Amino acid sequence: SREIRLASRPEGWPTEENFELVEVGVPAPGEGEVLVRNRFMSVDPYMRGRMNDTESYVPPFELGRPLDGGAVGEVVESRAPGLAAGDLVLHGYGWREYALVRADQARKIEEIPGVPLSAYLGVLGMPGLTAYVGLLDIAAFKEGDAVFVSGAAGAVGSLVGQIARLKGASRVVGSAGSQEKIAYLTGKLGFDAAFNYKTAPVRRQLAQVAPDGIDVYFDNVGGEHLEAALDALKTYGRVAMCGAISVYNAAGPVPGPSNLFLAVGKRLTLRGFIVGDHYDRMTDMIREVGAWLRDGEITFEETVVDGLENSPRAFIDMLAGANTGKMLVRLAR
Ligand code: NDP
Numbered sequence: 001s002r003e004i005r006l007a008s009r010p011e012g013w014p015t016e017e018n019f020e021l022v023e024v025g026v027p028a029p030g031e032g033e034v035l036v037r038n039r040f041m042s043v044d045p046y047m048r049g050r051m052n053d054t055e056s057y058v059p060p061f062e063l064g065r066p067l068d069g070g071a072v073g074e075v076v077e078s079r080a081p082g083l084a085a086g087d088l089v090l091h092g093y094g095w096r097e098y099a100l101v102r103a104d105q106a107r108k109i110e111e112i113p114g115v116p117l118s119a120y121l122g123v124l125g126m127p128g129l130t131a132y133v134g135l136l137d138i139a140a141f142k143e144g145d146a147v148f149v150s151g152a153a154g155a156v157g158s159l160v161g162q163i164a165r166l167k168g169a170s171r172v173v174g175s176a177g178s179q180e181k182i183a184y185l186t187g188k189l190g191f192d193a194a195f196n197y198k199t200a201p202v203r204r205q206l207a208q209v210a211p212d213g214i215d216v217y218f219d220n221v222g223g224e225h226l227e228a229a230l231d232a233l234k235t236y237g238r239v240a241m242c243g244a245i246s247v248y249n250a251a252g253p254v255p256g257p258s259n260l261f262l263a264v265g266k267r268l269t270l271r272g273f274i275v276g277d278h279y280d281r282m283t284d285m286i287r288e289v290g291a292w293l294r295d296g297e298i299t300f301e302e303t304v305v306d307g308l309e310n311s312p313r314a315f316i317d318m319l320a321g322a323n324t325g326k327m328l329v330r331l332a333r
Contacts, residue, residue, distance in 0.1 A: 036099045044126075069092065071094035145170065175225065215237050222246050240273065
C-alpha cells in the first residue's frame with residue numbers, strides 16, 4: 001500500500017516537491033475498525049489552506065504525515081459490528097490506497113444505479129451539500145432571484161447554477177476560466193449566460209450578462225469577482241461567501257474589495273459559511289438532488305485522474321482549473 005505525505009509546506013503555488021509518495025504495509029484493523037481499499041479520493045481547494053501552518057476551521061496537515069480527505073472504498077476486512085467485507089463506505093482517509101477507519105468515522109453507502117460511486121465525493125457529497133446549503137440557506141435564495149456564481153464549471157458552482165435554475169431563478173449567470181467551460185455552462189448546464197473571466201475585466205463582463213443586476217452572488221473566488229458582484233448586486237442582495245480560490249496561493253496578504261461600502265447603501269447581506277456545520281441538511285440535499293439526477297434534470301461532470309502517484313499533480317491542476325466538475329483520483333477499480 002502507498003500513501004502521500006506532506007514533505008514541505010508550499011509557499012505560494014504548491015509543487016510536486018511538496019509531496020512524498022511512501023510505500024507502507026497494509027495495516028490490520030483493530031477492534032472497532034475496518035480496513036478499506038480506497039477506490040476514489042477527492043482533491044479539494046480547502047486542502048491548500050491545510051498545507052499552511054496556520055490554525056483555521058480545520059487543523060493544518062502535519063509535515064511527514066499522510067494527508068487526509070474524502071474517499072470512498074470497499075471494506076476488505078472488518079472488526080466492527082455493522083460493517084462487513086464488501087460494504088462500500090465514505091470516510092475521511094484519502095491520499096492512501098488502504099485506510100484504517102473507525103466504524104463511527106465511516107458512512108455506509110449504496111451504489112445507485114446509473115450513478116458512479118464517486119458521486120459521493122461530488123454531487124451527492126460535500127460539494128453538493130455546499131452548493132445546496134450555500135444557495136438555499138445562506139444566500140436565502142427565493143424564486144425570481146437573479147443569481148451569479150463564480151467558479152461556475154467546478155464541483156460546487158456547477159450545482160449552484162443548476163439548483164438555482166430548477167428552483168425558479170429569473171436569471172442564472174456564471175463565470176469560469178476557459179471558452180470550453182463557458183460553452184458547457186450555457187449548453188449542458190442551462191445557464192442563461194456565462195463569461196470567461198480571463199479575457200476581460202469581470203466588472204464589465206458581469207454588467208453585460210446581468211444588465212438588470214443580481215439578487216444573489218455565490219462567491220467561490222473572491223478578489224476581483226467579489227468586487228464586481230458588489231457593484232452588480234441590487235438592494236437587499238445576498239452573498240454566500242463560500243470560498244476565495246483566487247487568493248489561496250497568494251504568498252502574502254491581499255487587498256479586500258475597494259467598494260465594500262456599497263454593502264451599507266444597498267443593505268447587502270454577506271454571509272460566510274462552512275459546510276461542516278450543515279450536515280443536518282444532507283438528507284434533504286440527497287433527496288432533492290437525487291430526484292433531479294434520476295429525472296435527468298441535473299447533470300454533473302467529473303475529471304478523473306488515475307493512480308495515487310498522480311494525486312499531487314491532480315490537486316495542483318485542480319487549483320489551476322484543469323477540471324470541469326469534480327476533480328477526483330481513482331485508486332482502484
Ligand atoms: P472546483 O471544482 O470549482 O475547482 C476549483 C476551480 O477554481 C478550478 O477548476 C478553477 O476553474 C477555479 N479557479 C482557480 N483559480 C481561480 C482564480 N484565480 N479565479 C477564478 N477561478 C479560479 O472546486 P470546488 O467546487 O470544490 O470548490 C469551489 C470553491 O468552494 C472553493 O473556493 C472552495 O474553497 C469552496 N468550498 C467551500 C466550502 C465551505 O464549506 N465554505 C466547501 C467546499 C468548497 P477556472 O477554470 O474557472 O478558473
